[in-house]
Amino acid sequence: MTQVTNMLQAQENTIKSVEEKILSQLPSGIHLAQTQEEIQAIINLRKNFYQDDRDEVKAFHDDGLDTSGYVFYSMDSNGSITATVRLLLDSQRGFPEEEFLPESVHQMRKTGKVFAELGRLLILEHQSTQLPLLYKVVYDVAHILNVDAILIVMKKNNYSSHQKIMEVKILSEEMGLSWDKEKATLCLVEWDIKAPQDKFYKLANRSIDHKFRKKMWDQYSTYHLGVCTSVQHEVYSDIASKVKGHILDLGCGTGRIMGFIQENPHSLSYTGIDVSKGMIELATELKDRLAYKQANLIISNIEKIEGKYDTIVSTLSYYCWHNKELCLNHIKGMLSENGIFFLVTPNNEFDKEKLTRLVIRDSFGHPYLDKFLSFNFDIAEKAKYPTLDELIKQVRKAGFSIISAHSNFFLGGVSCLELKTSL
Numbered sequence: 001m002t003q004v005t006n007m008l009q010a011q012e013n014t015i016k017s018v019e020e021k022i023l024s025q026l027p028s029g030i031h032l033a034q035t036q037e038e039i040q041a042i043i044n045l046r047k048n049f050y051q052d053d054r055d056e057v058k059a060f061h062d063d064g065l066d067t068s069g070y071v072f073y074s075m076d077s078n079g080s081i082t083a084t085v086r087l088l089l090d091s092q093r094g095f096p097e098e099e100f101l102p103e104s105v106h107q108m109r110k111t112g113k114v115f116a117e118l119g120r121l122l123i124l125e126h127q128s129t130q131l132p133l134l135y136k137v138v139y140d141v142a143h144i145l146n147v148d149a150i151l152i153v154m155k156k157n158n159y160s161s162h163q164k165i166m167e168v169k170i171l172s173e174e175m176g177l178s179w180d181k182e183k184a185t186l187c188l189v190e191w192d193i194k195a196p197q198d199k200f201y202k203l204a205n206r207s208i209d210h211k212f213r214k215k216m217w218d219q220y221s222t223y224h225l226g227v228c229t230s231v232q233h234e235v236y237s238d239i240a241s242k243v244k245g246h247i248l249d250l251g252c253g254t255g256r257i258m259g260f261i262q263e264n265p266h267s268l269s270y271t272g273i274d275v276s277k278g279m280i281e282l283a284t285e286l287k288d289r290l291a292y293k294q295a296n297l298i299i300s301n302i303e304k305i306e307g308k309y310d311t312i313v314s315t316l317s318y319y320c321w322h323n324k325e326l327c328l329n330h331i332k333g334m335l336s337e338n339g340i341f342f343l344v345t346p347n348n349e350f351d352k353e354k355l356t357r358l359v360i361r362d363s364f365g366h367p368y369l370d371k372f373l374s375f376n377f378d379i380a381e382k383a384k385y386p387t388l389d390e391l392i393k394q395v396r397k398a399g400f401s402i403i404s405a406h407s408n409f410f411l412g413g414v415s416c417l418e419l420k421t422s423l
């Protein structure tokens with residue numbers, strides 16, 4: 001009996017801490033419905049909005065699932081609700097449109113994929129600018145809830161705009177008729193929220209996120225491979241001497257560290273992943289020239305990689321990750337027992353002028369020198385590099401503990417952390 005009580009208490013604590021996290025991340029003006037009064041006001045809004053007596057429309061207003069989902073809303077200055085949306089985790093109670101779900105969803109459920117449904121979206125006409133904001137809220141909350149993909153039932157003529165911006169794909173063309181007077185046919189789409197979302201980030205106005213685009217890294221790839229400075233060598237050879245087992249390199253670029261890892265007898269395999277196709281193509285050429293059989297190179301976003309690794313490394317990439325907290329959480333889940341994560345990223349002491357002199361010293365006469373420098377100036381201009389202390393706070397918050405921390409390389413301009421997961 002005590003065991004059951006403890007379990008229920010633990011569950012309740014988890015729910016509370018998830019809710020706290022959601023509340024702390026909500027943008028101003030967006031609320032999470034937490035009381036019966038708030039839910040009832042939202043149900044009333046749905047009723048007033050559709051004013052239709054069809055049975056399915058009645059079910060739309062109040063399907064009894066609001067209290068098991070996360071219902072968000074915004075209000076005008078008079079306190080009237082102007083927009084609302086609901087995120088519902090796939091559970092034993094299923095989705096509201098469960099009977100219409102295509103076989104593909106049942107199959108994906110069997111593989112352990114976690115779904116949530118974005119539904120009951122209603123925005124009063126004069127508030128249409130709220131749409132990206134509500135989607136952004138749902139997207140962020142879905143990440144907090146460890147959801148892989150969001151399912152949305154929508155009118156078919158809304159599909160192409162969603163496809164363009166969120167790269168959704170259709171799972172079913174036939175999900176019945178819409179709730180409004182038009183009675184348009186509805187379709188079911190899947191929004192893969194772990195895929196890169198450049199256009200969506202831009203639309204949702206995520207300020208820093210779209211400073212670093214895939215395309216920019218593609219353009220930089222030739223110069224990244226071409227020029228490799230002595231300060232980079234120091235970092236790569238230091239990290240490579242400490243790795244062991246199966247190694248994952250996140251944001252590997254053109255895989256410059258790969259040749260150093262290849263020489264370490266304790267390394268069993270190297271997997272480099274990068275979101276940029278250009279970077280991975282050149283890294284693959286380098287791998288072939290090194291004849292490194294145990295190396296794999298994959299075009300992927302960090303959040304999409306699966307598997308367990310003994311060592312995870314990431315050099316000079318963290319500062320441009322779109323969603324650092326999400327990536328750190330995901331990395332934690334990929335470390336094998338006793339696994340180590342080496343994180344190296346520029347800090348606020350990064351001295352552009354002094355480092356430039358070193359690059360010129362090392363690579364004067366190199367045909368790509370000027371391009372290399374101008375790309376790096378551009379990056380340093382756009383980036384906001386955290387202090388060593390700030391970085392430590394960020395990784396601790398994500399559940400890592402520090403084995404070692406220093407800033408000995410790059411003339412003190414990079415923070416180097418050796419991390420393990422906290423117990």
Ligand SMILES: C[S@@+](CC[C@H](N)C(=O)[O-])C[C@H]1O[C@@H](n2cnc3c(N)ncnc32)[C@H](O)[C@@H]1O
Pocket residue numbers: 214217250251252253254255256273274275276279300301302303314315316317320321322
């Ligand atoms: C400056 S390069 C560093 C490459 C290499 N690690 C090094 O030390 O030279 C940063 C790389 O991180 C990659 N990157 C940024 N965010 C990423 C993400 N979320 N998932 C995968 N790669 C990412 C970029 O495409 C880029 O190639």
